[in-house]
Amino acid sequence: MLNVFVPQPQGLVRAELPESAEIPSDALWIDLLEPTPEEERRVEQALNIDIPSREEMKEIETSNRLYEDNGALYMTATIAAQLDTDRPVSTAMTFILANGRLVTNRYLHTKPFQQFAAYAQKHPAACQNAIAVLAGIIEALTERIADILERVGADLDNVSGSIFARHGNGTPTSRDLRSLIERIGFNGELNSKARESLVSLGRLLMFAQQSGNVEMRGEQRDRFRSISRDVVSLSDHASFLGSKVSFLLEATLGLINVEQNNIIKIFSVAAVLFLPPTLIASIYGMNFELLPHLPGRYSDFVFSLALMLGSMAVTFALFKRKRWL
Secondary structure (H helix, E strand, O other): OEEEEEEEOOEEEEEOOOOOOOOOOOOOEEEEEOOOHHHHHHHHHHHOOOOOOHHHHOOOOHHHHEEEEOOEEEEEEEEEEOOOOOOOEEEEEEEEEEOOEEEEEEOOOOHHHHHHHHHHOOOHHHHOOHHHHHHHHHHHHHHHHHHHHHHHHHHHHHHHHHHHOOOOOOOOOHHHHHHHHHHHHHHHHHHHHHHHHHHHHHHHHHHHHHOOOOOOOHHHHHHHHHHHHHHHHHHHHHHHHHHHHHHHHHHHHHHHHHHHHHHHHHHHHHHHHOHHHHHHHHHHOOOOOOOOOOOOOHHHHHHHHHHHHHHHHHHHHHHHHOOOO
16 A cells, blocks of 8 residues: 655645556655555655565664665664554564655554554644654654553553452462463563564664764754653663563462462372371271171270371371471
């Protein structure tokens, strides 16, 4: 899909572009969403640039992601997407500054792009030039990541309360702990993808500010610096959340070990309690034909049973006194 935005007095407006039409000369932002080869060719011919392929965008080397070619600035970042689903993903997005225009190339729908497009339609200041559009999109991406980190932090606080809160009926069950582990793992995955996006955006911002081909006004340079500071602070917060995820995961696994040890202790105590009765029963049951007291003397048999139960009670009392139970 090829979306072309042109500046108007009221803001940045999406232009209706027929399939065979050329790119308007006043186009400020060209957004390629899952582009076809024909759409890529039209943009390349209009701006005299070479749009990276999807495979090239996946390259992780800095030299393949941030570079200048024929006066154009190519910047590729890894951005977290589909963050409201149960399967968030990371996708590569390319930003190209060429001939006073911004070209974005992506293969997934992302809310920040839609939000910025809606905002720019009503705010002319957001579309003064291609640099302003780039800054606006990066700000929208950063705000989206900040919202995700806030959500992760809030859910981790709830998980922490569930783990360490006093329970009236004892410790959480294995099913509860398994559910907590799943929540911790999901939040850890979200936080990891958010941090990856922040690191990638931080490199992109630094490259854009240091490039000699980007002419920034004083206000725009200050804006980029402000975004960079936000990215750094969010990266620090993401690192803190990562440490919290590790701590909560270890605490939950510790509770599972405690519960398993309690179960094993119950079986161990039961085995020890039955040792004295087993010894008595084995003495009386060595030879059934010559078993004493049984023929006509049931009182002695009852005495043996009482002796067995008494041995269990003595063993149980000893365990309680030693605080082994």
